[in-house]
């Protein structure tokens with residue numbers, strides 16, 4: 001399985017540890033950075049990793065920042081991304097079984113590296129259960145599609161108004 005990895009400066013050390021840990025287990029890693037502890041903006045890395053996942057270049061993604069919150073919020077703006085913030089093993093497992101999360105986010109300022117690696121391990125090996133959970137994911141997709149259709153309609157009306165002005 002190919003994993004897209006990304007982080008901001010706050011999680012650079014954790015990203016390096018996690019990368020080595022996953023490579024030892026045979027996972028192929030595409031590292032989208034950041035590559036040192038200079039201050040950067042987490043939405044950039046959320047976008048790189050989210051795009052790689054949604055385009056099928058990587059099967060899953062792992063995103064890390066100080067809390068795991070900002071980078072997850074940003075990733076979830078990409079239609080089709082289901083990024084789950086997990087700081088415990090139960091949530092990590094459930095995020096795969098129930099939510100088919102395709103990105104795991106964690107906060108380097110929240111949990112210790114050992115736990116982060118255990119969370120990544122269980123998240124990577126757990127399968128989606130489908131069934132009633134798929135119906136709920138379809139409703140999330142419907143929200144994305146409805147918002148996109150409304151936006152497209154607004155833009156079409158804007159263009160029409162400008163053409164008539």
Ligand code: RB5
Pocket residue numbers: 008010011042065066067068069070071
């Ligand atoms: C960076 O200082 C910090 O804000 C970021 O890593 C993250 O925690 C944001 O959600």
